[in-house]
Amino acid sequence: MKWQRKDILGLEDMSVEDIRHILHxxxxxxxxxxxxxxxxxxxxxKSVVNVFYEASTRTRTSFEMAAKVLGADTTSIAIAxxxxxxxxxxxDTAKTIQAMRADLVILRHSSSGSAKFLADILDPGVINAxxxxxxxxxxxxxxxFTMEEKLGALDGKNVVIVGDVLHSRVxxxxxxxxxxxxxxxxxxxPPTLLPVEMEGLGVKMTHDLNGALPGADVVMALRLQLERQxxxxxxxxxxxxxxxxxxxxRLKKTGKxxxxxxxxPMNRGVEISDxxxxxxxxxxxxxxTNGVAIRMALIYLLIGGSGNVVA
Amino acid sequence: xxxxxDVWVIDPSQKLSASRDVLVKGGKVLEISASxxxxxxxxxxxxxxxxxxxxxxxxxxxxxxxxxxxxREPGQEDKEDILSGSRAAVRGGFTTILAMxxxxxxxxxxxxxxxxxxxxxxxxxxxxxxxxTVTKGMQGIELVEMxxxxxxxxxxxxxxxxxxxxxxxxxxxxxxxxxxxxxIISHCEDKxxxxxxQMRRGVASARMGLKGIPASAESVIVARDLLLAxxxxxxxxxxxxxxxxxxxxxRRAKARGVDVTAEVNPHHLIFCDEQLGxxxxxxxxxxxxGSRADREALIEGLCDGTIDMxxxxxxxxxxxxxxxxxxxxxxxxxxxxxxxxxxxxxxxVPGRISMDRVIEAWSVSPAQRFELQGGSLVPGAPxxxxxxxxxxxxxxxxxxxxxxxxxxxxxxxxxxxxxxxVWVDGRLVQRNRILL
Numbered sequence: 001m002k003w004q005r006k007d008i009l010g011l012e013d014m015s016v017e018d019i020r021h022i023l024h025x026x027x028x029x030x031x032x033x034x035x036x037x038x039x040x041x042x043x044x045x046k047s048v049v050n051v052f053y054e055a056s057t058r059t060r061t062s063f064e065m066a067a068k069v070l071g072a073d074t075t076s077i078a079i080a081x082x083x084x085x086x087x088x089x090x091x092d093t094a095k096t097i098q099a100m101r102a103d104l105v106i107l108r109h110s111s112s113g114s115a116k117f118l119a120d121i122l123d124p125g126v127i128n129a130x131x132x133x134x135x136x137x138x139x140x141x142x143x144x145f146t147m148e149e150k151l152g153a154l155d156g157k158n159v160v161i162v163g164d165v166l167h168s169r170v171x172x173x174x175x176x177x178x179x180x181x182x183x184x185x186x187x188x189x190p191p192t193l194l195p196v197e198m199e200g201l202g203v204k205m206t207h208d209l210n211g212a213l214p215g216a217d218v219v220m221a222l223r224l225q226l227e228r229q230x231x232x233x234x235x236x237x238x239x240x241x242x243x244x245x246x247x248x249x250r251l252k253k254t255g256k257x258x259x260x261x262x263x264x265p266m267n268r269g270v271e272i273s274d275x276x277x278x279x280x281x282x283x284x285x286x287x288x289t290n291g292v293a294i295r296m297a298l299i300y301l302l303i304g305g306s307g308n309v310v311a
Numbered sequence: 312x313x314x315x316x317d318v319w320v321i322d323p324s325q326k327l328s329a330s331r332d333v334l335v336k337g338g339k340v341l342e343i344s345a346s347x348x349x350x351x352x353x354x355x356x357x358x359x360x361x362x363x364x365x366x367x368x369x370x371x372x373x374x375x376x377x378x379x380x381x382x383r384e385p386g387q388e389d390k391e392d393i394l395s396g397s398r399a400a401v402r403g404g405f406t407t408i409l410a411m412x413x414x415x416x417x418x419x420x421x422x423x424x425x426x427x428x429x430x431x432x433x434x435x436x437x438x439x440x441x442x443x444t445v446t447k448g449m450q451g452i453e454l455v456e457m458x459x460x461x462x463x464x465x466x467x468x469x470x471x472x473x474x475x476x477x478x479x480x481x482x483x484x485x486x487x488x489x490x491x492x493x494x495i496i497s498h499c500e501d502k503x504x505x506x507x508x509q510m511r512r513g514v515a516s517a518r519m520g521l522k523g524i525p526a527s528a529e530s531v532i533v534a535r536d537l538l539l540a541x542x543x544x545x546x547x548x549x550x551x552x553x554x555x556x557x558x559x560x561x562r563r564a565k566a567r568g569v570d571v572t573a574e575v576n577p578h579h580l581i582f583c584d585e586q587l588g589x590x591x592x593x594x595x596x597x598x599x600x601g602s603r604a605d606r607e608a609l610i611e612g613l614c615d616g617t618i619d620m621x622x623x624x625x626x627x628x629x630x631x632x633x634x635x636x637x638x639x640x641x642x643x644x645x646x647x648x649x650x651x652x653x654x655x656x657x658x659x660v661p662g663r664i665s666m667d668r669v670i671e672a673w674s675v676s677p678a679q680r681f682e683l684q685g686g687s688l689v690p691g692a693p694x695x696x697x698x699x700x701x702x703x704x705x706x707x708x709x710x711x712x713x714x715x716x717x718x719x720x721x722x723x724x725x726x727x728x729x730x731x732x733v734w735v736d737g738r739l740v741q742r743n744r745i746l747l
Contacts, residue, residue: 012518091634111636112509112520113589120590132638133520134589172520197523200514 003301007119007126010135011177019141019177022297026145029300030293033069043072046303049102050076051093052129053109058264058288059129059138063106066295072103072303090114094121103303107131125302127295133167138298139263140173142291144181146283147218149290150259155182160212162188162244163222163271164233165198170263171222175201186212189244192233209244213253220261221246221271237270247273251281259283312336312359313734314352315698318366322373323671324678324687333371335694338737342690364732366698372670373686374406374695374733375651376677378496379471379550379574379622381643382408382439384430385423386415391627391645391715393430393439399625399647399714400437401740404730406695407438407677407685408647412449413472419444419455421463428464436740438684438695440466445484445495451475454487461491466681469496471550474532476502481536485545494548494572494681499532499557500524500598509638511584511599519589521637524599530556537564540571548680549573551624553598555608562617572680574622575609577650581657582606582720592633592640593720596626610663613672619680621673623650627716645716649707651699653721655728694737703729705744713746 005018032038048067052060060076067074077097088096090109097105098121105126107115112132119126130136147154159178165171165187178185185203187194194205206212213219224240234240246260260272260282268274276282313335320331320343327343334341334355341355352361382396391399393410400408410427412418418427424441431439443465447453449472457468468488475481475497484495505528510516512523533549537560540547552558552573561573576596584600594600601609612618626643633640646653651673658664678686685695704727709717733741740747 089631089634090636090639091631109636111638113638114636117590117636131520131636133522135520166517167520169520172518195517197512197514197517200518 005302007115008137008298008302009115009119009126009128011137011140011173011180012135014137014177016180019144019180022141022294022301023145023148025297025301026141026290026293029296030290033289033293033296038069039071040069041071042300042304043067043070046072046103047101048072048074048104048106048299049097050074050106051097051108052076053079054130056108056129058291059108062288062291063129063295066292067299069292070296070300072299090118091121094118098122098124104299127298127302130169133169135173136169137173138291138294139170140177142287142294143174143220143261143263144177145290145294146261146287147259149286150283151217154178156184157217158184158186158215159218159220160186160188160216161220161222162209162246164193164224164228165189165222166193166195167225167228168222172201174220175203179203188212190234190240193228210250210253213250214255216254216258217256218259218261219246219251219254223263223265224267224271226267241270245271245273246276248275248279251276257281261287263287312356312361313364314347314361315364315366315371318364318369318371318698320371320688321667321670322688323667324373324675325689327688328667333688335696335734335737338694340688340690340692340694343688364698368702369731370666370699370701372697372699373674373688374697374735375404375673376407376683376685377405377623377625377647378409378620378677378681380408380410380625380647381413381627382410383414383627385426389629389715393427394434395713395715396625396627396647397431397434397436397439398746399712401733401735402713402744402746403648404651404697404699404733405437405647406697406733406735407440407683409440409442409466409681411471412442412444412469417444417449418442419447419449421456421459424460424463424465436746437735440464440683442467442469442471442496444468445470445475446480449473451477451480454484457488457491457493461493465493466683467494467496467548469498469550471496471498474498474500474502478535478539482539482543485539485543485547488545492546494546496548496550497532497536498550499529499536501528501532504528504531508599509595510587511601513584513602515584515587521589526554526556526601526605529554529598530560533557533560537561537569537571541567541569544570547571551576551579551598551622552609552618553579553601553605555605558608558612558617562612565617572619572676573617574620575613575618576624577621577646577654578644578720579609580606580613581653589637592635592637593644593718593722595637595640595642596644597642610658614664614668619672619676621654621669623647625716627714628718630717633718643718644720645714645718648712648714649719649721649726651730652726652728655701656726660728694734696734697730698732699728700731701728703727703731705729711744
C-alpha cells in the first residue's frame with residue numbers, strides 16, 4: 001500500500017489498512033531492535049524533535065530510542081528549561097522548531113487537540129505522544145501489537161479496559177483502534193469515571209468488573225490519577241481497589257489464560273496488585289519493548305522516504 | 312431628507328409588515344404611508360434636498376438593539392475598543408448597543424459608567440449604553456452603588472462573565488435594584504458544575520477528551536434566579552440562554568408571572584456541539600454550544616416568545632489568543648458584523664423564524680424592556696433605521712471587518728443578506744457596507 005499520512009494524531013480517523021500497515025512494519029522493526037547491534041543508517045541526516053510539555057520518562061525515551069536506532073538525530077525540548085516557561089505560545093514554539101528544519105515533531109501536551117493544532121501549522125509531520133485526554137495513538141498501537149503477538153488475529157477477541165476511562169487518552173485510542181480490528185471492547189469503571197456520554201465511543205460499558213471479566217482475552221488496567229479522589233470522583237483508594245483493582249483472584253473470573261496490560265506507570269496495590277503485575281499473565285515489559293518497535297515503524301513511515309515499505 | 316420608496320417596512324411595534332414609502336427628516340421618522348407623490352414630498356421638504364432611495368426588494372426596520380456586547384474598553388483594547396466596537400455595530404445593523412461591565416477595571420462605579428458612555432458619544436456611531444457590575448470588583452460579595460451609577464447612565468447591572476455564586480447576594484441585588492428600576496442581568500453558570508469545562512458535556516466532549524460543562528451548570532442557576540425574582544418581585548433578565556431545560560423553566564416562570572426576560576445568542580440558534588472540531592477554537596464559547604435538542608428548543612422558545620430577545624454576546628479576542636490548543640483558547644465569538652446576516656441566512660431564509668419576529672426580538676423587545684430609544688418607526692420616533700438588502704452578498708474577510716475581533720465562525724465564508732444603509736438619529740452612518 002501507499003503511505004499517505006503526514007501525521008499520526010489518533011486512531012479515531014485512521015483506516016484499518018493504515019493500522020495493519022503500521023503493525024506489519026513494526027514487526028520488522030522489532031526484529032531489528034532485537035539484534036545485538038541495533039543501528040541502521042536509514043534515517044541518517046533526519047532530525048526528530050521531541051517536544052514534551054508533560055513529564056514523561058518512558059514515552060520520551062522510547063521515541064528517542066526508536067529514532068536513534070533508525071539513525072536519526074534527536075533533540076528533546078522539555079518544558080522546564082525551554083522558552084515555554086517564558087510564556088512562548090505553542091504556535092510560536094512550533095514555528096521556531098520548523099525554522100530549525102526539523103523533519104518530524106513528537107508532541108506530548110496536556111491540552112486535548114494540541115497535536116492536531118500543531119500538525120495544522122507545521123510542514124513537517126507530527127506524532128501525537130499524548131494530547132490531554134484525547135488520544136495516545138502510539139500507546140494503543142503498541143498495546144494492539146502486544147495483543148496480536150500473543151493472541152494472533154484479534155478479530156472476535158474480548159478486551160476489557162478498566163479504570164479511569166473518562167480521563168484516559170489510552171482508553172480512547174484503544175477503543176477506536178480495537179473496534180476497527182473487530183475486537184469486542186468493554187469499558188469498565190465507576191459511573192463518575194465512566195459516565196454515560198462515553199457511549200459515543202461505540203463500545204460496551206459496565207460498572208461491574210466481575211461481570212465483565214468472563215471470556216476476556218485481554219484485561220487492560222488504566223493508571224488511576226490519585227488526585228482524582230480530591231475532586232470527589234471516587235471516595236477512597238480502598239474502595240476503588242476493592243471494586244476495580246486487578247488481583248489474581250479476580251483475574252481467574254475470565255476463565256482463560258488472559259493477558260494483562262498496563263500503560264504504566266503503575267500504582268501497585270491500587271489498580272493492579274503486585275502478584276498480577278509481576279505474574280506470568282502480565283506483558284507489561286513486552287509493551288515497553290514493543291513501544292520502541294511501533295515508534296520506529298511510525299518514524300520510518302513518516303520520514304523514511306518514498307518507499308515506506310519494508311520487506 | 313430621505314424618501315425611501317416601495318420599501319418593505321417591518322415594524323412590529325405597530326404590527327406593520329408591508330410595502331410603504333417612508334420619509335426621514337430632521338433626525339426623525341416623519342411619515343410612513345402606502346405611497347407618496349413627488350409634489351407631496353417636495354412640499355414637506357420645504358426646500359431641503361431629498362434623496363430618493365428605491366427600496367424595492369429591500370427591508371426597512373428599526374435599528375437593532377444589542378443588549379449584550381463586550382467592547383473591552385477600558386483595559387483590553389487589543390481585543391476591541393468602544394470606537395471599533397460601535398463601528399462594527401452599525402456595520403452589522405445595530406444602532407444601539409449595551410456594553411458589558413467585565414472590562415479591566417470592571418465598571419463598578421459612576422465614574423467608569425460615565426467614561427464608557429462618553430467614549431460611546433465620542434465614537435459617534437451606535438448609541439452605547441454602559442452596563443454596570445452588580446457587585447464591587449465583580450467579586451460577587453458587595454453590591455455596587457446602583458442608584459449613583461444609574462444617574463451616571465447605567466442601563467442595567469450585570470456581573471456577566473461570572474455567575475453570582477452566592478444566592479443571597481443575588482437575592483439582595485434583585486431587591487436593591489428596585490431603587491433604580493433597572494434590570495439585573497444574570498450570567499447563569501454554576502461555577503462548580505462548570506468547573507474547568509471547555510465545551511458542553513456530552514458525547515462530543517467525551518469523544519474528544521475535552522472537559523465538559525453539563526447543561527445543568529446553566530439550568531440550576533436559571534431555576535435559582537427565577538425563584539429569587541419571583542420571591543423578591545425583582546426585575547430579571549437572563550443572558551445567553553442555551554439549554555432546553557432553561558427554556559422550559561423560563562416558560563413556566565413566565566406563566567406564573569415572574570418579571571423575567573431572556574435572550575439567546577445567534578450562535579446557539581445556528582450551531583451545536585457535534586459540529587465542533589477539536590481545533591475549532593472559533594466555536595469555543597460560553598455558554599458552550601449545546602445539543603441539537605437544545606438548538607431546537609431555543610428556536611421554538613424564540614418563536615413562541617418564551618425567549619424575548621436575540622443578543623450577540625459579541626466577544627472579540629485577538630487572533631493570537633484564539634490560535635491556541637482548544638483548552639487554552641478564550642471563550643467567545645465576535646459577531647456584531649455577521650450576526651444579522653447569519654440569522655437571516657440560517658434561520659429566516661429556511662423558514663425557521665420570521666423576519667418580523669427577528670426584528671421584534673432584536674429591536675422592539677430590547678427597547679421596551681431596557682427602556683431605550685428605538686425599537687419603533689412610529690412617526691416622530693428618532694430615525695434609528697436599517698435598510699436591509701436580502702440579495703447583498705459579502706465574503707467575510709479580515710480586511711473588511713471593522714471590529715478588531717476576527718474570531719467569527721463565518722470567516723472566509725460568503726454570507727447573503729446585509730444592512731446596506733444604517734441611520735443613527737437620522738444621520739446616515741453606513742452605506743453599501745462602508746462606514747461614513
